[in-house]
Amino acid sequence: MSMSLISRRRFLAVPLAFFLATRSHAFAQPQVTRANYAADIGILYDMLTLQLQGTIEETVDRSIGEYRVVAKGLGPGIANRADSVGILRNGRWAPVRSESWFDVRGRQSRTKVAYDWRNRQIQYSARGETFFLRRLRVVDDVLSLADGTHVDDVMSATLNYAEGRWPLDPDGGYRTLVVRRRRADDEGPDDVAKSYRAEVVPFDLKAAPDTSGKPTALFDLTRFSSWARPSHPARIVFGASRRPELITTSMILGTSVTIRFTTP
Numbered sequence: 001m002s003m004s005l006i007s008r009r010r011f012l013a014v015p016l017a018f019f020l021a022t023r024s025h026a027f028a029q030p031q032v033t034r035a036n037y038a039a040d041i042g043i044l045y046d047m048l049t050l051q052l053q054g055t056i057e058e059t060v061d062r063s064i065g066e067y068r069v070v071a072k073g074l075g076p077g078i079a080n081r082a083d084s085v086g087i088l089r090n091g092r093w094a095p096v097r098s099e100s101w102f103d104v105r106g107r108q109s110r111t112k113v114a115y116d117w118r119n120r121q122i123q124y125s126a127r128g129e130t131f132f133l134r135r136l137r138v139v140d141d142v143l144s145l146a147d148g149t150h151v152d153d154v155m156s157a158t159l160n161y162a163e164g165r166w167p168l169d170p171d172g173g174y175r176t177l178v179v180r181r182r183r184a185d186d187e188g189p190d191d192v193a194k195s196y197r198a199e200v201v202p203f204d205l206k207a208a209p210d211t212s213g214k215p216t217a218l219f220d221l222t223r224f225s226s227w228a229r230p231s232h233p234a235r236i237v238f239g240a241s242r243r244p245e246l247i248t249t250s251m252i253l254g255t256s257v258t259i260r261f262t263t264p
Helices: 003-026 154-162
Strands: 031-043 048-061 066-075 078-089 092-104 107-116 121-129 136-144 174-181 198-207 216-219 234-238 244-251 255-262
Touching: 031 066, 048 078, 048 154, 066 154, 078 154, 092 154, 121 174, 121 198, 136 174, 136 198, 154 174
Parallel strands: none
Antiparallel strands: 031 048, 031 255, 048 066, 066 078, 078 092, 092 107, 107 121, 121 136, 174 198, 198 216, 216 234, 234 244, 244 255
8 A cells, every 4th residue: 555545544534533523522412410309397396397399400511611500399388499500610610690599488588699700790689588577688789809719609519529620628628619698697587687798708518427438528507597506517418429418407496407319
């Protein structure tokens, strides 16, 4: 076989390989993961109990670096919905838009957050009713971020942990930043301020030993709920896929929350 024929074949193989590579990239299918969840909530030492059943659909398109996670749940006197869209940014998943809605016995809470990474701003809007007196807490604020700051929401943090994109701190824990409604440290369940702002605060997962052998971590909810107790951090157990299997927490006024996740 002549060298000229071999050269021509190699010449034709280069654009053909490039074409096939680009086609396989273009037709790459997003990865879809589905799970079910069940929440059991007891208030005032189970004088009021609530059960909720829901689904989570996670769609990740790594070819273009985008994700969307939608969670929907419903039960007697309780309902929730969360929708988070994000992108792969500097090697970590980062939210672009998140919306959540929660209803407990007619008390509704809604939160919308838009993350403008190009202009380093977060627009935070929230409206919620307190449980007993149904007082309103309303936030409408815009935060500025320092260049290079990474901020998560619940969905992006879950994805980053599952895929090993959340770096481990030297002390063996995980730390990121999240946005929340600013509130007083001693805020009670029905306390309401004249006005509210948003703020970015640390969120930590602390590794803890577990007899089941599964990865387990503790996290402090007092930054995010006036019902939380500093001495009783929430506990989260991860499965083989590094996604949550179980979340439990004990709160004030005899309130307990248990959330179980299963793969259908």
